[in-house]
Amino acid sequence: MTDTDMIQLPIQKFLGPFIAKKRTPSVQKKYEEIGGGSPILKWTNLQGKLMCKKLDEISPETAPHKHYVAFRYVNPLTDEALQQVEADNVERVVLFSQYPQYSCATSGSSFNAIFSHFQNKPLPSSIKWSIIDRWSIHPFLIKTFADNIAKKLKEFPENIRSKVIIVFSAHSLPIKAVNRGDPYPSEVGATVQGVMTELGYRNPFILTWQSKVGPVPWLGPFTDEAIEGYVKQGLKNFLLVPIAFVNEHIETLHEMDIEYCHDLRKKVGAELMHRVEAPNDHTLFIDALADIVSRHLRNNERITPKFLLRCPHCTNNKCYDSKQWFQKLCSA
Numbered sequence: 001m002t003d004t005d006m007i008q009l010p011i012q013k014f015l016g017p018f019i020a021k022k023r024t025p026s027v028q029k030k031y032e033e034i035g036g037g038s039p040i041l042k043w044t045n046l047q048g049k050l051m052c053k054k055l056d057e058i059s060p061e062t063a064p065h066k067h068y069v070a071f072r073y074v075n076p077l078t079d080e081a082l083q084q085v086e087a088d089n090v091e092r093v094v095l096f097s098q099y100p101q102y103s104c105a106t107s108g109s110s111f112n113a114i115f116s117h118f119q120n121k122p123l124p125s126s127i128k129w130s131i132i133d134r135w136s137i138h139p140f141l142i143k144t145f146a147d148n149i150a151k152k153l154k155e156f157p158e159n160i161r162s163k164v165i166i167v168f169s170a171h172s173l174p175i176k177a178v179n180r181g182d183p184y185p186s187e188v189g190a191t192v193q194g195v196m197t198e199l200g201y202r203n204p205f206i207l208t209w210q211s212k213v214g215p216v217p218w219l220g221p222f223t224d225e226a227i228e229g230y231v232k233q234g235l236k237n238f239l240l241v242p243i244a245f246v247n248e249h250i251e252t253l254h255e256m257d258i259e260y261c262h263d264l265r266k267k268v269g270a271e272l273m274h275r276v277e278a279p280n281d282h283t284l285f286i287d288a289l290a291d292i293v294s295r296h297l298r299n300n301e302r303i304t305p306k307f308l309l310r311c312p313h314c315t316n317n318k319c320y321d322s323k324q325w326f327q328k329l330c331s332a
């Protein structure tokens with residue numbers, strides 16, 4: 001809540017820590033209820049390991065491959081990961097955002113953190129660097145979601161299956177970020193359309209937004225309110241899809257499974273509500289990660305024009321400095 005690349009609050013120095021402290025007991029309880037912590041590191045490491053194994057097979061000319069995990073707020077932090085990369089004397093680094101859809105609050109904040117790590121150091125140009133910043137409509141990502149949805153739809157009785165509303169739910173953004181021109185809402189929309197194209201538009205569907213934090217206005221419709229609205233319209237069967245998360249963590253295991261599929265379903269009088277699993281270690285998803293990286297390496301891609309384009313209303317100087325720096329880094 002103090003990361004100004006992620007969220008901008010009035011009197012953030014005070015309000016940020018205040019909101020974080022106030023949330024801590026309830027958030028701790030939620031992590032307790034999903035097994036005492038987030039499984040996100042376990043999943044990310046497994047995805048990295050499986051991706052590298054696949055890469056060694058399909059791209060032997062760039063082998064051996066090794067993954068590093070760089071988190072933004074908990075260990076392994078970005079600084080530690082980069083120190084490890086340098087200590088390992090690697091030749092080639094691909095900075096691969098694990099958010100399929102780019103937001104300045106998420107991927108952007110992480111790229112800015114990489115820039116900050118090197119800001120007062122010489123350009124690390126003994127290593128060849130490049131960036132994969134977004135991949136919202138990669139065909140295997142789309143197929144992973146479509147396959148998981150098709151499987152989960154089978155858990156609904158046949159007579160109602162085609163009427164089940166597919167609720168694609170993504171983490172929301174503050175409205176201020178949306179109006180600044182953050183690309184995330186449209187990229188999430190692109191993933192949704194890709195998945196529905198793959199499924200032949202067989203079911204009714206909606207894109208909704210979850211996990212609002214703090215006092216500022218956020219992008220809606222909110223997932224819980226949308227479900228409640230449909231129940232009021234007499235529509236009662238739902239399949240939730242975590243469309244902007246690549247693995248399980250508090251937002252899927254607690255918010256979607258406990259707060260929506262269990263508590264909200266009962267509260268609003270919905271009938272069946274299931275949740276599609278996140279991509280996790282789905283074979284098609286691992287194929288997606290490996291395909292994205294191998295094509296990137298084969299085509300000698302370094303940095304995209306879209307990455308270098310700031311939001312039209314960006315006022316964050318760090319975005320400017322960071323993008324200038326990455327342009328230099330990725331042409332060295």
Ligand SMILES: C=CC1=C(C)c2cc3[nH]c(cc4nc(cc5[nH]c(cc1n2)c(C)c5CCC(=O)O)C(CCC(=O)O)=C4C)c(C)c3C=C
Pocket residue numbers: 001006007023027038039040099103105106171172173174184213244245249250251
């Ligand atoms: C996938 C996209 C995500 C966006 C966009 C996003 C925006 C965003 N998040 C916060 C504040 C918090 N996020 C928290 C957890 C969390 N957020 C994402 C992803 C996105 N966040 C994930 C995958 C997770 C779960 C991590 C895990 O459990 O391992 C939290 C902590 C939990 C909580 O307090 O509820 C906070 C806080 C803001 C302000 C924001 C704004 C753009």
Ligand code: FES
Pocket residue numbers: 104108180182309310311314315316319
């Ligand atoms: S906020 Fe989007 S580029 Fe700065």
Ligand SMILES: [Fe+2]
Pocket residue numbers: 171
């Ligand atoms: Fe978040």
